[in-house]
Amino acid sequence: MESARTYSAAMVRTRVTVPVSAGSTWKPAEMVTFSDLIDDGEHIAVTFAPLSSVPLVRLHSECLTGDVFGSGRCDCGPQLDESVSMIADAGGILLYLRQEGRGIGLYNKIDTYRVQDELQLDTFAANRELDFSDDSRDYRVAAQMLQALGVQRIRLLTNNPDKQAQLESAGIAVDEVVPTGTFRTAYNDRYLRAKVEHSGHTITFAEEAI
Numbered sequence: 001m002e003s004a005r006t007y008s009a010a011m012v013r014t015r016v017t018v019p020v021s022a023g024s025t026w027k028p029a030e031m032v033t034f035s036d037l038i039d040d041g042e043h044i045a046v047t048f049a050p051l052s053s054v055p056l057v058r059l060h061s062e063c064l065t066g067d068v069f070g071s072g073r074c075d076c077g078p079q080l081d082e083s084v085s086m087i088a089d090a091g092g093i094l095l096y097l098r099q100e101g102r103g104i105g106l107y108n109k110i111d112t113y114r115v116q117d118e119l120q121l122d123t124f125a126a127n128r129e130l131d132f133s134d135d136s137r138d139y140r141v142a143a144q145m146l147q148a149l150g151v152q153r154i155r156l157l158t159n160n161p162d163k164q165a166q167l168e169s170a171g172i173a174v175d176e177v178v179p180t181g182t183f184r185t186a187y188n189d190r191y192l193r194a195k196v197e198h199s200g201h202t203i204t205f206a207e208e209a210i
């Protein structure tokens with residue numbers, strides 16, 4: 001991967017409008033693809049009008065098990081639904097980043113699930129058990145996508161401080177961080193607590209039993 005200073009500008013490749021189901025209605029969304037992204041991934045931007053000069057933006061890392069199949073082991077599916085609704089209402093951009101398993105890929109993530117179950121490890125310890133780093137995601141590609149869309153300042157929808165830090169290092173001004181909801185279940189409670197302990201996510205836990 002090229003360094004932050006030397007990567008070339010990405011360009012918009014194709015824009016198409018599709019109707020997207022958001023809440024109880026359909027909203028037109030533009031699906032945008034790119035050329036010359038630094039990691040050669042097929043990342044996609046989904047934009048909803050109106051786009052203000054400081055749009056609401058979500059960087060969502062791919063999670064096939066949660067986003068598509070509704071797995072309750074994580075909070076990705078409900079976070080994605082919430083993001084689409086909020087951005088469809090307010091206008092803004094969802095960057096759907098093909099960073100499955102915090103960057104290690106789908107099969108490796110499922111291997112870490114097996115290790116979590118067999119050795120009673122949390123999500124980060126299981127990565128290390130299989131010789132992966134805690135989190136291999138590089139968000140410079142998201143900065144490139146925003147710059148290709150002409151966006152320099154954003155309101156960022158996340159609980160993950162690393163997304164803000166990496167975007168700012170790559171030249172995107174984060175004027176405000178908007179927290180996502182807390183989508184806690186009996187199945188993902190340990191996963192959410194590990195995110196707070198290991199990567200400093202700001203997640204508020206209600207005290208009631210689940």
Ligand SMILES: Nc1nc2c(ncn2[C@@H]2O[C@H](COP(=O)(O)OP(=O)(O)OP(=O)(O)O)[C@@H](O)[C@H]2O)c(=O)[nH]1
Nearest residue numbers: 059060061062063074099100101102123158159160
């Ligand atoms: N390696 C690994 N990856 C996981 C596990 N559970 C979920 N993931 C991945 O974690 C990522 C979560 O992505 P996001 O929801 O965008 O990021 P986040 O760090 O939780 O930050 P915010 O949701 O923005 O607060 C996805 O790529 C999932 O596939 C796990 O147990 N192991």
Ligand SMILES: [Zn+2]
Nearest residue numbers: 063066074076
């Ligand atoms: Zn997930």
